[in-house]
Amino acid sequence: MHQSFLQYVLDDLLKKEVAIESLTFVLPSKRSGTFLKKHISNILIKNSFSPKILAIEDFVEDISGITSASSIDLLIQLYTVYKSSKIEVHDDFYTFLKWGQTLLQDFNEIDRYLIPSKDILNYLSAIKEINHWSLKNEKTELIQKYLQFWNSLESLYNSFTTSLLNQKKGYQGLIYRKANENLVDYCKTNKNDSLVFVGFNALNSAESNIIQYFLEHTNSQIYWDIDSYFLDDAIHEAGLFIRNYKRQWPYYSVRNLTGVHNSFLSPKSISITGVPKSISQAKYVGEILKGIKSESPTGFKNTALVLADESLLNPILQAIPNEINEVNITMGLPLNKTVLYSFFLSFLELNIASTEKGWFYKDVLEFLSNPYSISISASQQVDFAKVIPKDIKETNRLYLNHNNLSKYTGAKQVLEIIFPPKAISSVQWIDNCLLLIQSLKKIFDVEENPQELESLYRFYTLFNQLKTHLNAIDLKPGLKSVKSLFKQLATMETLDFIGEPLSGLQIMGMLESRNLDFETVILTSVNEGVLPSGKSNNSFIPFDVKREYGLPTYKEKDAIYTYHFYRLIQRAKNVHIIYNTEPDVLEGGEKSRLISQLLTDDSISKYVTHHIASPQVKISPSPIAEISKSPLLLKDIESFADNGFSPTSLTNYIRNPLEFYKKNILKVNDVTEVEETIAANTFGTIVHDSLEELYLPLINKVLTLENTADLATKTPEVVKTHFYKNLPGVDILKGKFLLVYNVIVKYLQNFIAQEIKQLEKHEIKILGLEEKLVVQLNMPELAFPIKLKGTLDRVDQIDGVTRIIDYKTGKVEPRNVKITDWEELVLNYDKSKAFQLLCYAFLYSKKHDANPLHAGIYSFKNLSQGFLPFYSNGVNIDHDTLNTFESYLKRIILEICNSSIPFTEKKM
Known part of the structure; x- marks a missing residue:
C-alpha cells in the first residue's frame, strides 16, 4: 500500500525539522487521533511526552470557554424559553417535540456559518408573510397565530442563546460562534502554540475562520488529504471544498496546498458487486472475509469494513466467520x-x-x-x-x-x-x-x-x-x-463495543474512516439515498434562502460523501464495493451514482470489475405432496374408522385427501386466536345452540301458533347466553359484537317468522333436535369395523313426511343440493352439502323406518329461498337413492382404508 496520509504528515514535519512533541494536532475526529498516536510512537527515537492531539470540536470548545449541552437538555431549554415567549397560544410539549428538533438544527446551522440571526430569521418571517395561504385581506385567527410564531423566531433565538450562555453551555453552532468571538484573546494567551490541522474537507464558516486565523497569526500549518486527480478536475465533487479554499483563502495567494498526492490512479483492484437485500450483503461480506482469511492469516491487519448504512451492523456481526477472532468495532450500536x-x-x-x-x-x-x-x-x-x-x-x-x-x-x-x-x-x-x-x-x-x-x-x-x-x-x-x-x-x-483499536478487522461508519487508510476496504450499501444520502428536508429554511446565505444544502452534503468515498479508495489496493440490487423504498434507491462514476471513468475503469451476486434460482415444478400409508398410519385409520366417519371428515377427503390426513387423522387443529370479529364457525355454533334451546320444549309436539308465539321474544336472551358461553371475554353491548349479536337475533327471528307462516298451510311436528346417530357399516372387504356417525340438526314431520334439516349460516344455492351425475358426489367438493344430507338421511333410515324421506338445508344467508331440498334427477330420497349413495359412500371409505392408495394433495 502507498504511504498512509498520517505517515506522510509526520514524515513531512520531520523533514521540516519540527519537534513533533511540541505540536498540537487538530483532527476531524477522535478516532484518527488514536492512529496518529500509533504512528508517532513508531517514529520517535527517544522517550518523550505525546504531543497534544485534539478533535476539532474539543479544540473549538476550548477556545469558546463553553461546554456542549446534550440534545435533550437543549430541547427542554428551548421549550422553557418558548413557553415564556409572548406568543399568545403555545403548543404543548408533545406537539413542540415535532418541530423543536428541526428549529434547533436550523439555529445550529445559522451559528456554524456565522450568519447574523437577525437577518435570516426576519427574512424567513417576511417570506412566510408573503407565502401565507389566505387570499383574504383580513387574516384569520389561525393565520395570525401562524405568522406570529414566525415573527417571534428572532426573539426566541436571542432568549434561548442568552439563557444557554448564562449557564456556559451551548449547542455546536453556538460554541463555534462564541469561539470566533474569542479568537483574538485566545491567540494572545496561547501565542506560542504550533498547531497542525490534519485532513479536513468540508469546513463550516466558523471552522474556516478559525483555521485561517491560526494560519495567519501563529506558527501553524494545515495538511489536506486530497488527490490531484480530484483537485485538478474543475467539476469533480470530491475536490469541491478544497478547490474553493485554494481559490478563496488569502493564505493561499502566495502558498501551495500541502498534502496533495497522486495515488488514486495507481494499480488497484476495485470489485463492485450488486447483492439482493441487506441480509445478503452481510452474508456476502462474510464470504469476502473468509477469502481474505484463507489467503493470509494476518490479512486483517490492514482491512476496514465500512458501513454506509449503520443499521447493517447487527447482521454483519452475525455474518463474520468464527475464525476471525480480532475485530474492533468503532461505531456503536444505536440503542x-x-x-x-x-x-x-x-x-x-x-x-x-x-x-x-x-x-x-x-x-x-x-x-x-x-x-x-x-x-x-x-x-x-x-x-x-x-x-x-x-x-x-x-x-x-x-x-x-x-x-x-x-x-x-x-x-x-x-x-x-x-x-x-x-x-x-x-x-x-x-x-x-x-x-x-x-x-x-x-x-x-x-x-x-x-x-x-x-x-x-x-x-x-x-x-x-x-x-x-x-x-x-x-x-x-x-x-x-x-x-x-x-x-x-x-x-x-x-x-459501545470494547476492542483493540489498532489491530484486527476494523468495522466503522463512513465518518470514522476520516484520515485513515487501509490496504483492503469493504464498503457496503453503496446505494442512492444512503451514499450519498440524497435530499432531506429537515429544515424550516427554504433551499433558495440557504443558497443566498451560504448555508449548505443537500448538494454540499453529496460532495462531502463523494469526498469520503474517493478518499477511502484512493490509497487502497483491494476495494470491495457492495450495493443492494433490491432496495426498499425506505432504504434508498438504485446503485449509487458514485458507482456509475467509477464505471464510466476511463482513467480508473481498467481496474474495476462489476457483477451481480445472487443466489441461484431454480424453478422446479413443486411435486404433488403424497403421504403413503405405513402400517402405523393404517392403524390410525382403523381407530378413526372404529370411532366413526363423520360427513364433514368425508367431505374433507373429497376436497383434499391431504387435508383429511392433517385434520382428521393427525388432528392438527387451527391455532386458537382471539376473535376480534366473530369467526364463521363460532357464528354457526351460536346459531345452532340457540335454535336447539328455543325448540327443545317443542320436541314431539305439533307446532301451533300458541306454542311458537313467544319464540321470537325469547330469542335475544337465548342468543346472549350462547354468545357469552362461546366468547366469554367479549362485550356485546358495543362495537362489532353488538352488530353480530343483532344479526344472529334477526336471522333467528326471521326463521321463526317463516316457520309460523308455514303453519297456516302445513302441519309440522318436531321429532328430534341435535340427534346423534351412529351406524355400523357392513363392509366385508375390510377386516376391521367401520362406523358412520353424525349429528342431525333437526328432524320433523311436515304433513306426515319425515324431513331432515341441516342449518347453514353460510350461503347455499339450490344447485349445491341437487345431483344429476352421481360421480360428482365423490369428485366435486361443490356437492359436499348434498353429500352431507345423504349421510344424515342414510343414518336416519338405518335407525327409523321412514319412507318417503326428505332432507334439505335452511341457509340463513338466503332464508328467502326457504327449505332447499335434496333431490337427484327430480326424485327425493327413496330406497334406490339411499342404495346408490351407500355404494358411493363405501367406495370413498375403501379408498381411505386402502394401503396402496396414498393420501395425495388435490390442487384446488
Whole structure:
C-alpha cells in the first residue's frame, strides 16, 4: 500500500525539522487521533511526552470557554424559553417535540456559518408573510397565530442563546460562534502554540475562520488529504471544498496546498458487486472475509469494513466467520436497534394504550412475547407470560383488566409494575422501567451474561438521564411526549463495543474512516439515498434562502460523501464495493451514482470489475405432496374408522385427501386466536345452540301458533347466553359484537317468522333436535369395523313426511343440493352439502323406518329461498337413492382404508 496520509504528515514535519512533541494536532475526529498516536510512537527515537492531539470540536470548545449541552437538555431549554415567549397560544410539549428538533438544527446551522440571526430569521418571517395561504385581506385567527410564531423566531433565538450562555453551555453552532468571538484573546494567551490541522474537507464558516486565523497569526500549518486527480478536475465533487479554499483563502495567494498526492490512479483492484437485500450483503461480506482469511492469516491487519448504512451492523456481526477472532468495532450500536429497546417501547405503548376497559389483548400479547418479558416471567412463581396469553385466547378476552389479573398471585408484584392499577405519570413509568431493569439484572447476573448486563446498564443510565430532565422542569409531559424523548435518546445513545483499536478487522461508519487508510476496504450499501444520502428536508429554511446565505444544502452534503468515498479508495489496493440490487423504498434507491462514476471513468475503469451476486434460482415444478400409508398410519385409520366417519371428515377427503390426513387423522387443529370479529364457525355454533334451546320444549309436539308465539321474544336472551358461553371475554353491548349479536337475533327471528307462516298451510311436528346417530357399516372387504356417525340438526314431520334439516349460516344455492351425475358426489367438493344430507338421511333410515324421506338445508344467508331440498334427477330420497349413495359412500371409505392408495394433495 502507498504511504498512509498520517505517515506522510509526520514524515513531512520531520523533514521540516519540527519537534513533533511540541505540536498540537487538530483532527476531524477522535478516532484518527488514536492512529496518529500509533504512528508517532513508531517514529520517535527517544522517550518523550505525546504531543497534544485534539478533535476539532474539543479544540473549538476550548477556545469558546463553553461546554456542549446534550440534545435533550437543549430541547427542554428551548421549550422553557418558548413557553415564556409572548406568543399568545403555545403548543404543548408533545406537539413542540415535532418541530423543536428541526428549529434547533436550523439555529445550529445559522451559528456554524456565522450568519447574523437577525437577518435570516426576519427574512424567513417576511417570506412566510408573503407565502401565507389566505387570499383574504383580513387574516384569520389561525393565520395570525401562524405568522406570529414566525415573527417571534428572532426573539426566541436571542432568549434561548442568552439563557444557554448564562449557564456556559451551548449547542455546536453556538460554541463555534462564541469561539470566533474569542479568537483574538485566545491567540494572545496561547501565542506560542504550533498547531497542525490534519485532513479536513468540508469546513463550516466558523471552522474556516478559525483555521485561517491560526494560519495567519501563529506558527501553524494545515495538511489536506486530497488527490490531484480530484483537485485538478474543475467539476469533480470530491475536490469541491478544497478547490474553493485554494481559490478563496488569502493564505493561499502566495502558498501551495500541502498534502496533495497522486495515488488514486495507481494499480488497484476495485470489485463492485450488486447483492439482493441487506441480509445478503452481510452474508456476502462474510464470504469476502473468509477469502481474505484463507489467503493470509494476518490479512486483517490492514482491512476496514465500512458501513454506509449503520443499521447493517447487527447482521454483519452475525455474518463474520468464527475464525476471525480480532475485530474492533468503532461505531456503536444505536440503542434503538436492540431487542431491549423494543421491550421498553412495547411496555410504554402498553401504558399509553391503557383505557378504562383495561389493556387491549394485542398490546398485551406483543409485550408478553418479548424475550425479556419471558425471562422476567420465568423467574416468578407463576409463569404469567405463558398463562395470560392462554387465558386470553381461551376466553376470547379482548381487554385484560385487574379482575382478570388478580388471580395470578404468584407474580403479583411484577404484574403491578407491568399493569399498574392506576394511570401513571411519566416519572412513575420511568421508575417502573428501573424496577424491571433490576429484575433483569438479577437474572443476567446469575447467567453471567456480560452483553445483556451492558445493555441493561446503558438503558439504566438513559432512564436516569430522562428522569433527571423531567424532574428538573415543571413540564410534567405525558407518556406520549416521553415516548418521543425516549425514541430520540435511544437513537443518539449507543451500545459501545470494547476492542483493540489498532489491530484486527476494523468495522466503522463512513465518518470514522476520516484520515485513515487501509490496504483492503469493504464498503457496503453503496446505494442512492444512503451514499450519498440524497435530499432531506429537515429544515424550516427554504433551499433558495440557504443558497443566498451560504448555508449548505443537500448538494454540499453529496460532495462531502463523494469526498469520503474517493478518499477511502484512493490509497487502497483491494476495494470491495457492495450495493443492494433490491432496495426498499425506505432504504434508498438504485446503485449509487458514485458507482456509475467509477464505471464510466476511463482513467480508473481498467481496474474495476462489476457483477451481480445472487443466489441461484431454480424453478422446479413443486411435486404433488403424497403421504403413503405405513402400517402405523393404517392403524390410525382403523381407530378413526372404529370411532366413526363423520360427513364433514368425508367431505374433507373429497376436497383434499391431504387435508383429511392433517385434520382428521393427525388432528392438527387451527391455532386458537382471539376473535376480534366473530369467526364463521363460532357464528354457526351460536346459531345452532340457540335454535336447539328455543325448540327443545317443542320436541314431539305439533307446532301451533300458541306454542311458537313467544319464540321470537325469547330469542335475544337465548342468543346472549350462547354468545357469552362461546366468547366469554367479549362485550356485546358495543362495537362489532353488538352488530353480530343483532344479526344472529334477526336471522333467528326471521326463521321463526317463516316457520309460523308455514303453519297456516302445513302441519309440522318436531321429532328430534341435535340427534346423534351412529351406524355400523357392513363392509366385508375390510377386516376391521367401520362406523358412520353424525349429528342431525333437526328432524320433523311436515304433513306426515319425515324431513331432515341441516342449518347453514353460510350461503347455499339450490344447485349445491341437487345431483344429476352421481360421480360428482365423490369428485366435486361443490356437492359436499348434498353429500352431507345423504349421510344424515342414510343414518336416519338405518335407525327409523321412514319412507318417503326428505332432507334439505335452511341457509340463513338466503332464508328467502326457504327449505332447499335434496333431490337427484327430480326424485327425493327413496330406497334406490339411499342404495346408490351407500355404494358411493363405501367406495370413498375403501379408498381411505386402502394401503396402496396414498393420501395425495388435490390442487384446488
